[in-house]
Amino acid sequence: EAQLVESGGGSVQPGTSLRLSCAASGFRFEDHAMQWVRQAPGKGLEWVAGISWDSDTIGYADSVKGRFTVSRDNAKRSLYLRMNSLRDEDTAFYFCARSGGTFVDDAFDVWGQGTVVTVSS
């Protein structure tokens, strides 16, 4: 069974950094693009970043462009999100999700349970 497990969330001050990780199991990680999606408390889903199977195509939401960096290590079956210059509005549940295929532009067919990031002074 395909499974994604996020880690690395926590409570931090504005302006600081955090690195999220997502460990994949139960499927061929290198056959899929991967995504980060977030959900602020009581709000809807917001796509944050996506990375193709070979890291050749990477995309970001405008709200995080220049501050967040997505990466992956296929040998370690892991996805990462480096978050710099964190703001109050980055407070959210962060989900890791799998694209159905190798492209970033795809539906997300497997989701992790999420990790919480709280940015507050």
Add this chain to the structure above:
Amino acid sequence: DIQMTQSPSTLSAFVGDRVTITCRASQSVNSWLAWYQQKPGKAPRLLMSMASNLESGVPSTFSGSGSGTEFTLTISSLQPDDFATYYCQQYHSFPTFGQGTKLEIK
């Protein structure tokens, strides 16, 4: 960026009712449209992709239609387990989600 707009934002209905949720894109996304269901405290679940292709395990009471800029999700006979929040998502370009439709029990 392609903007996705869902209506209504909230929908109240009885068990057994037929309900329809609409999703509009700010420009054509062809059929690159997915629907998700999310329950409180849980991760979203993919219901269908390509506007109308049901995922394995999703009840046949769910159906999707549309192409271009206008799409619908229909539940033909609401079951207690269907009360949740529903999101559309385009993946014609970098993905974007609609704001969600909360389906409440009346």
